[in-house]
Amino acid sequence: MVKQIEEPSRITPVMAETDVLVVGGGPAGLSASIAAAREGVDTMLVERYGCFGGNITQSLVGTIAWYRRAKTVGPGGMGLEFEHKAKEMGGSITRYNKDITTTEMGNYLERKGLLVEGEPTGEILNTEMFKFIADTMVKEANIKPLLHCTVVDVIKEGKKLIGVITESKSGRQAIMAKRTIDATGDADLIHHAGAPYRKDPRSELQRVTLNFSCNGIDTKKLFPYYLKKVREKPGVFAFLRQARELFFIDELACLLEPIDDINKGIEIPEEIKIESFWKNYAEAGEIYSFNGIHMEGRDCTDVWDLTQAEIEGRKRIIKAIKGLKRHTPGFENARLKHIGSSLGTRESRKIIGEYNLTEHDVKNQARFEDSIGICPEFIDGFGQVILPTTGRYFQVPYGIILPKKVENLLVAGRCVAGDKISHAATRQMVCCAITGQGAGVAAAVSIKDKVTCREVDIQKVQKALRNQGVRIE
Numbered sequence: 001m002v003k004q005i006e007e008p009s010r011i012t013p014v015m016a017e018t019d020v021l022v023v024g025g026g027p028a029g030l031s032a033s034i035a036a037a038r039e040g041v042d043t044m045l046v047e048r049y050g051c052f053g054g055n056i057t058q059s060l061v062g063t064i065a066w067y068r069r070a071k072t073v074g075p076g077g078m079g080l081e082f083e084h085k086a087k088e089m090g091g092s093i094t095r096y097n098k099d100i101t102t103t104e105m106g107n108y109l110e111r112k113g114l115l116v117e118g119e120p121t122g123e124i125l126n127t128e129m130f131k132f133i134a135d136t137m138v139k140e141a142n143i144k145p146l147l148h149c150t151v152v153d154v155i156k157e158g159k160k161l162i163g164v165i166t167e168s169k170s171g172r173q174a175i176m177a178k179r180t181i182d183a184t185g186d187a188d189l190i191h192h193a194g195a196p197y198r199k200d201p202r203s204e205l206q207r208v209t210l211n212f213s214c215n216g217i218d219t220k221k222l223f224p225y226y227l228k229k230v231r232e233k234p235g236v237f238a239f240l241r242q243a244r245e246l247f248f249i250d251e252l253a254c255l256l257e258p259i260d261d262i263n264k265g266i267e268i269p270e271e272i273k274i275e276s277f278w279k280n281y282a283e284a285g286e287i288y289s290f291n292g293i294h295m296e297g298r299d300c301t302d303v304w305d306l307t308q309a310e311i312e313g314r315k316r317i318i319k320a321i322k323g324l325k326r327h328t329p330g331f332e333n334a335r336l337k338h339i340g341s342s343l344g345t346r347e348s349r350k351i352i353g354e355y356n357l358t359e360h361d362v363k364n365q366a367r368f369e370d371s372i373g374i375c376p377e378f379i380d381g382f383g384q385v386i387l388p389t390t391g392r393y394f395q396v397p398y399g400i401i402l403p404k405k406v407e408n409l410l411v412a413g414r415c416v417a418g419d420k421i422s423h424a425a426t427r428q429m430v431c432c433a434i435t436g437q438g439a440g441v442a443a444a445v446s447i448k449d450k451v452t453c454r455e456v457d458i459q460k461v462q463k464a465l466r467n468q469g470v471r472i473e
């Protein structure tokens with residue numbers, strides 16, 4: 001039995017009142033707040049850290065749609081807007097199938113006659129710059145921002161959620177809201193509201209990752225080496241193999257052989273397993289994001305697990321760099337530049353929604369009358385990889401953002417309702433942006449029509465989403 005104390009009751013000041021309150025400023029929360037504000041309701045966005053962007057800015061995840069290719073059918077909407085805004089503000093590198101001449105790698109491939117046909121396929125975000133890009137988008141949408149503020153509880157009147165309790169350097173304060181959107185990634189508000197959710201055991205949760213970046217890399221040595229290695233050994237990841245067959249290797253800078261050496265214990269004790277590939281490289285000998293220090297069996301709603309994984313992750317990063325410097329041509333003078341300010345997390349609580357998306361839905365182009373957007377058939381997780389190269393897509397139903405047993409609270413992002421394999425699709429940032437934009441618009445429409453989120457007229461929501469540039473059908 002856990003030792004407990006009883007806290008004295010207290011009077012809590014109300015710091016703000018708003019129409020729509022969005023909690024969590026990741027891809028889902030940003031999309032939700034911008035979408036709501038564009039529908040003309042007062043909107044506030046609260047974030048526990050010092051910048052918006054969620055995994056993008058905190059964990060160096062700069063690839064909103066790295067899988068996009070010529071035939072991929074995308075949803076438009078906010079995910080695409082993030083990419084366009086980043087490009088417009090000089091905060092991204094454009095990635096092409098053919099003519100990837102913005103990078104030294106592109107030049108190299110071109111000289112070798114190795115480029116494939118195709119159009120520009122997407123933007124690789126400068127994740128530091130995205131902090132400012134997000135600020136700009138929040139300001140342009142006339143959203144009231146609040147940083148360094150964590151939501152720790154909810155205020156309910158019967159089944160209706162009417163506000164939240166926050167903790168910050170200013171103390172414990174309340175925010176009252178007509179509608180609230182839980183975009184915390186971990187469904188924190190659902191948990192506090194006592195609404196139903198599920199969470200798999202630690203051993204089944206997707207791993208957590210501490211990303212890092214390096215500079216001082218000699219790309220003239222690295223790129224030819226990596227090309228040779230990729231040809232010799234396409235890699236241990238199924239998606240790398242598939243990617244190599246389907247597209248070209250472009251950004252999938254696979255460095256598995258030296259990493260295998262490291263894993264054999266040359267530089268790193270055998271229990272520390274490192275596997276991955278470099279991506280997001282820049283001309284000036286800089287690699288933005290090494291997505292390779294993965295840790296299994298961690299529950300990212302357990303503060304002890306989070307602490308242990310951050311400390312363990314940093315230890316592995318230092319050892320990985322030591323190994324790469326010794327074994328990888330081009331890395332001899334590499335320097336650690338940045339470690340994500342927070343561990344990157346992929347999975348924890350999933351709400352029980354009015355509808356729970358299934359593996360069958362995401363693999364069979366499911367169609368729903370209450371669609372709030374479409375998602376390309378991209379599945380990455382739990383040992384399964386499907387890349388959206390054929391134009392197949394599924395519709396995202398409103399039911400998966402609508403929780404049970406609580407009113408006027410919607411959910412957006414990676415904690416929406418669905419089974420294990422559907423999570424491998426809905427956790428993608430493009431889908432998080434769809435559920436965010438859908439939640440923001442639905443919250444605004446429900447306020448204007450004076451109905452609960454459950455009673456909202458879905459056709460009005462769909463019309464507003466179309467006007468915002470979202471593809472529904």
Ligand SMILES: Cc1cc2nc3c(=O)[nH]c(=O)nc-3n(C[C@H](O)[C@H](O)[C@H](O)COP(=O)(O)OP(=O)(O)OC[C@H]3O[C@@H](n4cnc5c(N)ncnc54)[C@H](O)[C@@H]3O)c2cc1C
Nearest residue numbers: 024026027028048054055151184185344345413414427429
């Ligand atoms: C290493 C890694 C690589 C990935 N690579 C890709 C990729 O290439 N492409 C892709 O599409 N997806 C990728 N993903 C998945 C994707 O990044 C996430 O699924 C996505 O960011 C989830 O968006 P979200 O807005 O739901 O949550 P998050 O991005 O986690 O944002 C949640 C936000 O809420 C804030 N918050 C949480 N609790 C509170 C609280 N109580 N009060 C106030 N604020 C709170 C957090 O600080 C955070 O800013 C990757 C994930 C990881 C970890």
